[in-house]
Amino acid sequence: MDEAAANVALQSDRMIQKAIHSQFEGATAITIVHRLNTVIGDSDRILVLDHGKVVEFGKSWELLLLEYKGWFKGTVAGTGPENEAALMKVAKDLWARRHL
Template identity: 50%
Template sequence: MCLFRLIEPVEGTVVIDNVDISKLGLHDLRQNLTILPQDPVLFSGSLRMNLDPLDRHSDAEVWNSLEHAHLEQFVNNLPTKLEHDCGEGGQNLSVGQRQLVCLARSLLRKTKILILDEATAAVDMETDDLIQKTIRTEFKGCTVLTIAHRLNTVMDYDRVLVLDQGTIKEFDTPETLLKDTKSLFYKMAEDANLV
């Protein structure tokens, strides 16, 4: 919420690339961030409109994003393809398909910062694997901030921040945290049968 300035800090600052984000206009800030939320957000309208609401991308770019989001075959099999009516809130699609549509939308935006807020919590493990694979390949040169409870999601990340009741308890590479058998991260990995 602070990154998108939905709430403004009472004290302290959020700095990205040496820029205090409170000095940026909301449009400029939010245009350079992408979020893949836990609950996929779709609107009444066509699949094409849900992928590219501002109509900034060519059909070829849209199809490319669908391919990388593992939806190309599904959409190709729809009678109206990109014009498929998603229904209110995406009711004509499964939860996994809705999340993959949101992933395809993120691929079209391709901002330097991607925020995953429990993005795979509501999907099955197969869809989770597809999303993680795409993020690791398609967002390779981006900063990815992930809020996750499934530890396998972050085991290969550069850094892990462990919070406990809103307080920072640990911050290091997953490898370093796993070497310390007394660390909270190690205990969580042990509970998840990952070590």
């Protein structure tokens, strides 16, 4: 699915993502996104491509903990300190929910 909510408000995006997850619960979904909010808290794994080549693959929290500044981590950092902190919290909370 190529970012079904690319041109809608954030609240509408959340509603669309909730509908997708409820309709396809238990299924494998591959979603192409550009909004970090969409991918960071809802995806089991994140695949980062650069010019068609895989540069990173893993869980959002794992990618954010990498010691080097990877693609995903750099993109999150590029949103600014406040947004970065909020996105880090979302990823950490998702990790905690799935690993407790």
